[in-house]
Amino acid sequence: MLKEWGTVVERVYRFIEENKEMYIEWLQNLCRQPSVSIENRGIEEAAHLVKMYLQDIGAKANLIETKGHPIVYGKIHEEKERTLSFYNHYDVQPEHPMEMWDCDPFAAEIKEGKLVARGAADNKGALMARICAVHAYQKVYGQLPINIKFIIEGEEESGSKQIKELARTQPELFKADLCIWENGIKNEDGSFELKLGNKGILYVQLVAKGANVDLHSSNGAIIENPAWRLIWALNTLKNANEEILIDGFYDQVQKPNEVEKQILEKMEFEEEETLNRLGLKNFVLNLKGTELKEKLMFQPTCTICGIHSGYTGEGSKTVLPSEARVKIDFRLVPNQVPKEILQLLREHLDRHGFSDIEIIAREGSYAAKTDPGHPLVMKVIEATKKLHGIEPRIIIMNPGSGPMYNLCQQLGIPAVGFGVGNPDSRKHAPNENIFIRDYVEGIKMAATVIHDLA
Amino acid sequence: MLKEWGTVVERVYRFIEENKEMYIEWLQNLCRQPSVSIENRGIEEAAHLVKMYLQDIGAKANLIETKGHPIVYGKIHEEKERTLSFYNHYDVQPEHPMEMWDCDPFAAEIKEGKLVARGAADNKGALMARICAVHAYQKVYGQLPINIKFIIEGEEESGSKQIKELARTQPELFKADLCIWENGIKNEDGSFELKLGNKGILYVQLVAKGANVDLHSSNGAIIENPAWRLIWALNTLKNANEEILIDGFYDQVQKPNEVEKQILEKMEFEEEETLNRLGLKNFVLNLKGTELKEKLMFQPTCTICGIHSGYTGEGSKTVLPSEARVKIDFRLVPNQVPKEILQLLREHLDRHGFSDIEIIAREGSYAAKTDPGHPLVMKVIEATKKLHGIEPRIIIMNPGSGPMYNLCQQLGIPAVGFGVGNPDSRKHAPNENIFIRDYVEGIKMAATVIHDLA
Numbered sequence: 001m002l003k004e005w006g007t008v009v010e011r012v013y014r015f016i017e018e019n020k021e022m023y024i025e026w027l028q029n030l031c032r033q034p035s036v037s038i039e040n041r042g043i044e045e046a047a048h049l050v051k052m053y054l055q056d057i058g059a060k061a062n063l064i065e066t067k068g069h070p071i072v073y074g075k076i077h078e079e080k081e082r083t084l085s086f087y088n089h090y091d092v093q094p095e096h097p098m099e100m101w102d103c104d105p106f107a108a109e110i111k112e113g114k115l116v117a118r119g120a121a122d123n124k125g126a127l128m129a130r131i132c133a134v135h136a137y138q139k140v141y142g143q144l145p146i147n148i149k150f151i152i153e154g155e156e157e158s159g160s161k162q163i164k165e166l167a168r169t170q171p172e173l174f175k176a177d178l179c180i181w182e183n184g185i186k187n188e189d190g191s192f193e194l195k196l197g198n199k200g201i202l203y204v205q206l207v208a209k210g211a212n213v214d215l216h217s218s219n220g221a222i223i224e225n226p227a228w229r230l231i232w233a234l235n236t237l238k239n240a241n242e243e244i245l246i247d248g249f250y251d252q253v254q255k256p257n258e259v260e261k262q263i264l265e266k267m268e269f270e271e272e273e274t275l276n277r278l279g280l281k282n283f284v285l286n287l288k289g290t291e292l293k294e295k296l297m298f299q300p301t302c303t304i305c306g307i308h309s310g311y312t313g314e315g316s317k318t319v320l321p322s323e324a325r326v327k328i329d330f331r332l333v334p335n336q337v338p339k340e341i342l343q344l345l346r347e348h349l350d351r352h353g354f355s356d357i358e359i360i361a362r363e364g365s366y367a368a369k370t371d372p373g374h375p376l377v378m379k380v381i382e383a384t385k386k387l388h389g390i391e392p393r394i395i396i397m398n399p400g401s402g403p404m405y406n407l408c409q410q411l412g413i414p415a416v417g418f419g420v421g422n423p424d425s426r427k428h429a430p431n432e433n434i435f436i437r438d439y440v441e442g443i444k445m446a447a448t449v450i451h452d453l454a
Numbered sequence: 455m456l457k458e459w460g461t462v463v464e465r466v467y468r469f470i471e472e473n474k475e476m477y478i479e480w481l482q483n484l485c486r487q488p489s490v491s492i493e494n495r496g497i498e499e500a501a502h503l504v505k506m507y508l509q510d511i512g513a514k515a516n517l518i519e520t521k522g523h524p525i526v527y528g529k530i531h532e533e534k535e536r537t538l539s540f541y542n543h544y545d546v547q548p549e550h551p552m553e554m555w556d557c558d559p560f561a562a563e564i565k566e567g568k569l570v571a572r573g574a575a576d577n578k579g580a581l582m583a584r585i586c587a588v589h590a591y592q593k594v595y596g597q598l599p600i601n602i603k604f605i606i607e608g609e610e611e612s613g614s615k616q617i618k619e620l621a622r623t624q625p626e627l628f629k630a631d632l633c634i635w636e637n638g639i640k641n642e643d644g645s646f647e648l649k650l651g652n653k654g655i656l657y658v659q660l661v662a663k664g665a666n667v668d669l670h671s672s673n674g675a676i677i678e679n680p681a682w683r684l685i686w687a688l689n690t691l692k693n694a695n696e697e698i699l700i701d702g703f704y705d706q707v708q709k710p711n712e713v714e715k716q717i718l719e720k721m722e723f724e725e726e727e728t729l730n731r732l733g734l735k736n737f738v739l740n741l742k743g744t745e746l747k748e749k750l751m752f753q754p755t756c757t758i759c760g761i762h763s764g765y766t767g768e769g770s771k772t773v774l775p776s777e778a779r780v781k782i783d784f785r786l787v788p789n790q791v792p793k794e795i796l797q798l799l800r801e802h803l804d805r806h807g808f809s810d811i812e813i814i815a816r817e818g819s820y821a822a823k824t825d826p827g828h829p830l831v832m833k834v835i836e837a838t839k840k841l842h843g844i845e846p847r848i849i850i851m852n853p854g855s856g857p858m859y860n861l862c863q864q865l866g867i868p869a870v871g872f873g874v875g876n877p878d879s880r881k882h883a884p885n886e887n888i889f890i891r892d893y894v895e896g897i898k899m900a901a902t903v904i905h906d907l908a
């Protein structure tokens with residue numbers, strides 16, 4: 001099958017292979033530009049760099065200034081019937097903890113077939129693969145068979161506030177027949193993961209305060225310890241059965257429907273491999289099989305992302321801390337409203353006697369889902385099969401989060417995500433990486449979708 | 455009364471007043487030498503500096519090398535009947551958190567009548583006051599009326615391991631009729647606190663481990679979170695009623711006896727003032743009066759000194775941590791054995807399903823008590839009254855810890871502690887300070903005790 005169809009698109013693949021060194025350099029160049037949104041580090045430089053790449057491939061590109069970081073917006077309008085949009089982000093997570101990296105997180109070194117860099121998998125690799133696909137397609141055919149929009153924000157790692165605001169005030173900028181979502185992985189069997197939805201998120205910080213100054217710990221007998229208060233408060237939020245104990249928290253949570261259940265059952269998930277890679281004996285509650293996948297995809301979470309109080313350096317400082325802080329993210333499923341969950345959390349703490357614990361919250365985002373039966377989504381599914389004959393794995397609900405609800409679902413645009421990561425890409429963690437071969441295939445995949453969508 | 459008695463000792467006081475600028479400079483000089491034992495920072499330099507001061511006042515001084523930090527040992531042997539020993543330490547706590555200091559913690563600046571420096575109160579002020587007292591006494595009278603020993607260790611802030619070992623192997627070095635313990639405060643009414651005992655301590659670190667690498671927090675649905683495990687484990691250790699829930703923990707704890715109860719009831723404790731200073735509304739469990747004092751002096755504690763897991767910087771990093779650590783100190787009362795408490799803790803964690811949580815423990819130390827009716831202790835009590843006519847406040851049991859059991863009680867030496875701190879000295883905390891006037895009076899107090907002990 002590939003043979004005949006290939007007469008058309010194989011030239012693009014060949015061009016990609018012939019120019020892959022250049023495409024790898026483009027990505028290294030992008031990864032070498034730090035762009036840590038929550039620290040406002042390298043943001044302007046990264047935005048301009050991305051704009052420059054868009055202009056280089058012939059897009060009409062500009063920076064949309066916002067109250068936060070600029071959004072890079074690019075358009076290649078070929079007066080075609082169909083419009084495909086690419087949603088990506090040029091920002092990355094902080095590289096902390098530095099000492100766990102085997103190399104400089106912004107050196108973008110290639111080691112044993114992998115590019116190791118903060119942002120390589122999330123999501124500069126996917127972003128650059130799309131830019132390269134457009135470049136290659138045009139080089140081979142002179143023009144594109146569809147209209148293309150690039151929508152590239154700089155605050156994905158810190159809540160996507162500005163791009164949500166833009167989608168609210170200027171929805172026409174986002175109009176498209178299909179949106180290719182930021183990111184995804186290729187599995188060890190070579191199959192692409194296609195993501196059709198993602199969880200929502202509510203990220204909060206809880207702050208407990210004690211005396212107005214750190215004290216000698218001998219005072220622990222009579223002075224309230226905010227670290228203990230925070231422990232007791234947290235203990236009321238989730239139990240060792242992984243049940244979130246906030247009244248009403250699960251009210252909007254729905255079981256997967258029949259179609260979703262079938263996809264879930266078919267979905268492969270390398271349990272042993274994942275456990276071995278992470279050095280673990282089992283998943284939570286010793287879950288396996290469909291139950292495990294359902295927990296991952298269809299259940300909301302309450303995760304401690306960070307906790308700090310008092311002295312945590314070397315040795316044994318005997319101090320009674322004056323403050324304790326914890327960062328928690330709730331990953332939400334469809335119909336859970338971040339603002340309502342925040343309200344339930346406040347009420348829960350008050351009810352349990354923790355009115356003194358302050359909640360600092362971000363706005364949060366809703367979960368989003370795309371119908372796997374949508375005709376354009378089916379075209380993407382077909383494209384992965386054409387590319388290398390392997391069935392993709394459909395992820396109904398990516399357990400991570402993003403502004404898909406605001407940018408797509410709310411505007412009636414179906415969304416599907418794929419990318420260039422791998423199961424051990426270590427997103428948000430030290431030694432983030434992608435395989436060079438996955439990057440090159442990611443360029444081909446994007447080119448195939450561009451071709452097939454026409 | 456002071457008048458006649460004063461004919462003898464008033465000349466020493468006068469000498470101290472006339473030379474106080476010099477004595478203040480000596481202390482500033484010592485405080486400017488960082489000596490953070492748990493970071494092994496400035497230790498050798500500080501030990502040599504102290505030895506030099508001892509030699510300057512005519513002591514036969516040397517450094518006793520150990521497997522850890524050296525012990526400064528000094529002796530002025532006047533062939534007298536009585537021997538008084540001074541126990542102090544030249545090490546200090548780390549200055550963390552730096553950003554909370556109003557000035558450089560090692561600049562030893564004088565501000566509004568206070569010397570602000572790490573170690574000023576704990577316990578370089580008291581140490582130097584004793585050196586100055588010996589200096590002044592000798593300058594006035596040519597010789598001392600008693601023999602003096604200085605025993606000055608460099609690991610008090612990290613468990614006093616080496617000096618305990620020295621007391622075990624060379625107890626003759628410690629032999630004395632009375633030991634003046636390291637430290638203490640003067641209250642706002644001008645009264646000295648005299649400490650006749652201190653709590654023991656067991657300091658542990660608990661470590662929970664999850665995946666071998668930090669993960670994206672979306673994995674929180676299925677991957678065990680060591681931060682949550684630590685929360686659940688900690689929650690089993692102590693409840694919101696401040697009860698320590700380890701089986702057998704209270705078995706050796708005794709109620710105060712009648713004499714102790716009387717001293718406790720007489721003991722003044724500025725509740726309102728303390729609360730106001732710390733910005734608090736109440737003490738734990740809303741305790742007041744004798745109950746509050748009994749809790750502070752006679753009850754063991756379980757205090758979180760520090761907890762850390764995951765990302766704790768600015769903003770909202772969505773990470774599932776691979777590890778969580780907590781530092782806890784248990785302040786122990788007489789008859790509680792650190793090693794046994796450690797064993798009870800291990801059994802408790804195992805029994806509650808937390809065998810996976812590792813305990814890293816230091817050796818710990820026993821609580822110690824000196825009989826308030828001992829004739830030499832009574833001489834010290836009398837000395838404070840003579841000095842300025844104000845009754846001292848007797849602290850049967852200092853809620854802090856130290857090696858008093860090993861260095862004194864076990865060797866049959868009564869111990870009493872006093873010093874130059876104040877109720878807001880901020881020991882172990884930012885802006886540690888002493889009043890210059892308290893330092894000068896501390897020199898006089900030490901001189902008085904030297905004089906009266908003869």
